[in-house]
Amino acid sequence: xxxxxxxxxxxxxxxxxxxxxxxxxxxxxxxxxxxxxxxxxxxxxxxxxxxxxxxxxxxxxxxxxxxxxxxxxxxxxxxxxxxxxxxxxxxxxxxxxxxxxxxxxxxxxxxxxxxxxxxxxxxxxxxxxxxxxxxxxxxxxxxxxxxxxxxxxxxxxxxxxxxxxxxxxxxxxxxxxxxxxxxxxxxxxxxxxxxxxxxxxxxxxxxxxxxxxxxx
Amino acid sequence: xxxxxxxxxxxxxxxxxxxxxxxxxxxxxxxxxxxxxxxxxxxxxxxxxxxxxxxxxxxxxxxxxxxxxxxxxxxxxxxxxxxxxxxxxxxxxxxxxxxxxxxxxxxxxxxxxxxxxxxxxxxxxxxxxxxxxxxxxxxxxxxxxxxxxxxxxxxxx
Numbered sequence: 001x002x003x004x005x006x007x008x009x010x011x012x013x014x015x016x017x018x019x020x021x022x023x024x025x026x027x028x029x030x031x032x033x034x035x036x037x038x039x040x041x042x043x044x045x046x047x048x049x050x051x052x053x054x055x056x057x058x059x060x061x062x063x064x065x066x067x068x069x070x071x072x073x074x075x076x077x078x079x080x081x082x083x084x085x086x087x088x089x090x091x092x093x094x095x096x097x098x099x100x101x102x103x104x105x106x107x108x109x110x111x112x113x114x115x116x117x118x119x120x121x122x123x124x125x126x127x128x129x130x131x132x133x134x135x136x137x138x139x140x141x142x143x144x145x146x147x148x149x150x151x152x153x154x155x156x157x158x159x160x161x162x163x164x165x166x167x168x169x170x171x172x173x174x175x176x177x178x179x180x181x182x183x184x185x186x187x188x189x190x191x192x193x194x195x196x197x198x199x200x201x202x203x204x205x206x207x208x209x210x211x212x213x214x215x216x
Numbered sequence: 217x218x219x220x221x222x223x224x225x226x227x228x229x230x231x232x233x234x235x236x237x238x239x240x241x242x243x244x245x246x247x248x249x250x251x252x253x254x255x256x257x258x259x260x261x262x263x264x265x266x267x268x269x270x271x272x273x274x275x276x277x278x279x280x281x282x283x284x285x286x287x288x289x290x291x292x293x294x295x296x297x298x299x300x301x302x303x304x305x306x307x308x309x310x311x312x313x314x315x316x317x318x319x320x321x322x323x324x325x326x327x328x329x330x331x332x333x334x335x336x337x338x339x340x341x342x343x344x345x346x347x348x349x350x351x352x353x354x355x356x357x358x359x360x361x362x363x364x365x366x367x368x369x370x371x372x373x
Binding site: 027028030031042044049051052054056058 | 224226227230270271273277313314317318321322333335336337
């Protein structure tokens, strides 16, 4: 429905802000315009109620709810809705980065820096043979395989390091010259360390002791 | 034609009350006089249709009100008149309507109440209200109109 051009003047008329000819024209109009007169009557009632009871209507009511409301509005009005949306998007992006993207860069293999005597738990590297006393000098040393492109370093000790060698296999033959150094009745121990193709230490076996039993 | 004229009684009453105030006890007499005068003038053929019937009635109403105010001023100059007693029925009825409306306004959301307060109660201009609330003058008008609609709805329930 098209709005009457005089409708804008209803409030001014009721608040006695229309004067002289302007007021006369408006009054003449509402005598002939039922729509404007209806609105005029309705608005007059509201204005009259506000004028007579305004002090009571607009009295401040101190209540817990009212006390909380301004602080909430203050927080809310700190940003515009668009800025709030930006803040929310930034927070979401941060959460995704911290919990979604960063873990992807985490190395799956542990990195160790240790001396020869330290015991480290990484991927399990178990020794297979020899792990108990043997009747003769062992020809081979064997351990579990950890995967491709893994280099193993075996160390054989008596009181000190007797022999050390590297291989990509999970077994190695003991050289003849070392065999000759090992005698019956002596206790020896051995250990294997595994390295990735980048040279990172990925596993260390426990050190296993064995004895070459003397012939009866 | 009399029926047509009688349809204008509310608008004549509104104008009379607005001009001389509802506290004046004889405002209804003035309205009756105006209606009678209009009917007589129409019967005498004084309404020729040059203007609308509304304009015709408005002209008669305005003249009668001016006469009434002149007459009252003359009387007041001679003897101070005691304060008129208001019509008890009308006062009770309008009081009740004002009370119901006031209750309804109190229940409105703060954003509507504050516009009604600043514009109607404190009588700030639309631009001043807009500046005070940090909104556009157009938004002030929208809130005033919407508050009206809400109030109509609330008092009808």
